[in-house]
Amino acid sequence: MSLRLSTTLLVFILLGGCAASPPRPPVAATAPQPAAAPASVAANDDLNAVAWSQTAIEHDLIFMQTYRDAQSRLLAALRDRHWDALPGNDRVAPLRGLKPAVVLDIDETVLDNSPYQARLIRSGGEFNEADWAAWCKEETARALPGVVQFTQFAARHGIAVIYVSNRAKDLDQVTLANLRKVGLPVSGPQAFLGLGTFVEGCEQIGSEKGCRRQRISRQYRVLMQFGDQIGDFVTVLANNAEGRRRAMAPYLDWIGTRWFVLPNATYGAWEPALFNNDWTAPLEKRRQQKIDALRYK
Incomplete structure (x- = not known):
């Protein structure tokens, strides 16, 4: 009787321990990797x-x-x-x-x-x-x-x-x-x-x-x-x-x-008129001044 009880108790404890363990996630196939982003290309206004x-x-x-x-x-x-x-x-x-x-x-x-x-x-x-x-x-x-x-x-x-x-x-x-x-x-x-x-x-x-x-x-x-x-x-x-x-x-x-x-939309005096005719200004500044000259209404 004592041996049977001990064996039963051991089985019960083992089952309880398995129930308390966190479930393992299923093994999934390797997910596809996203394509590498293309190298950025600077915008060219022309x-x-x-x-x-x-x-x-x-x-x-x-x-x-x-x-x-x-x-x-x-x-x-x-x-x-x-x-x-x-x-x-x-x-x-x-x-x-x-x-x-x-x-x-x-x-x-x-x-x-x-x-x-x-x-x-x-x-x-x-x-x-x-x-x-x-x-x-x-x-x-x-x-x-x-x-x-x-x-x-x-x-x-x-x-x-x-x-x-x-x-x-x-x-x-x-x-x-x-x-x-x-x-x-x-x-x-x-x-x-x-x-x-x-x-x-x-x-x-x-x-x-x-x-x-x-x-x-x-x-x-x-x-x-x-x-x-x-x-x-x-x-x-x-x-x-x-x-x-x-x-x-x-x-x-x-x-x-x-x-x-x-x-002629590629070049002309109309363009520097938008940035105070200052060709010495950095390209980014000239471009921003052209953007600022746009109308939105």
């Missing part, structure tokens, strides 16, 4: 703008539409002896007896430099004069849609085609070569007025084109002007939102008749 300019059919259609519309109006402007597309401050000689001309900016108005902008996106760099000059010397920029047909039409009707650009004057030969390669009419070196062109009696203000327009006014009656920046048409005294509106206010009726403005 990515969408360059992608649009290179791939969107809408970009090409805007250029074609602009140059076709200008061409349809050109001969009427030629016949009107009082027609002039230079603002008052730039017209320094009377119109009588002057030869007709059209004036075009080059970059993003006549030639497409989006491959250079794409290279900056790929490298993560910013514009610099050395790389820009190297790109120009490749002479591979394409003509933008519609411009070859328009300028050739102008030349056939005895209208001089003059290119006013802020490319440095020492890039004139490679620029003229690039223009010729894509079929744009070039009458000679005098057809290109680059940055640094000397104009007697006129003091150059930064990269403004006013002095060069004055030089043109002494020889030509300008029928039309083309550009992607308002500085291609008129001198901008204060590069901020209000100063830019004020510069254009007297000439709004000229848009689409004497002045033809083309789209």
Whole structure:
């Protein structure tokens, strides 16, 4: 009896001990590990703008539409002896007896430099004069849609085609070569007025084109002007939102008749106007100031 009792008691104690132990979780298959997060890529403000300019059919259609519309109006402007597309401050000689001309900016108005902008996106760099000059010397920029047909039409009707650009004057030969390669009419070196062109009696203000327009006014009656920046048409005294509106206010009726403005979302004076024209500020600060300039209503 005592042995049986002891054995029974031992079994009871062992069972009680098993009941008190915490249950073990079932053995699970190894859980899949989450994929490694991709390395962060710094945002580039030009990515969408360059992608649009290179791939969107809408970009090409805007250029074609602009140059076709200008061409349809050109001969009427030629016949009107009082027609002039230079603002008052730039017209320094009377119109009588002057030869007709059209004036075009080059970059993003006549030639497409989006491959250079794409290279900056790929490298993560910013514009610099050395790389820009190297790109120009490749002479591979394409003509933008519609411009070859328009300028050739102008030349056939005895209208001089003059290119006013802020490319440095020492890039004139490679620029003229690039223009010729894509079929744009070039009458000679005098057809290109680059940055640094000397104009007697006129003091150059930064990269403004006013002095060069004055030089043109002494020889030509300008029928039309083309550009992607308002500085291609008129001198901008204060590069901020209000100063830019004020510069254009007297000439709004000229848009689409004497002045033809083309789209450029990749660069231009509109950008530094958003951060007080301070290119020495860190990129992050400039970008934040652009964000701060956005409207949300």
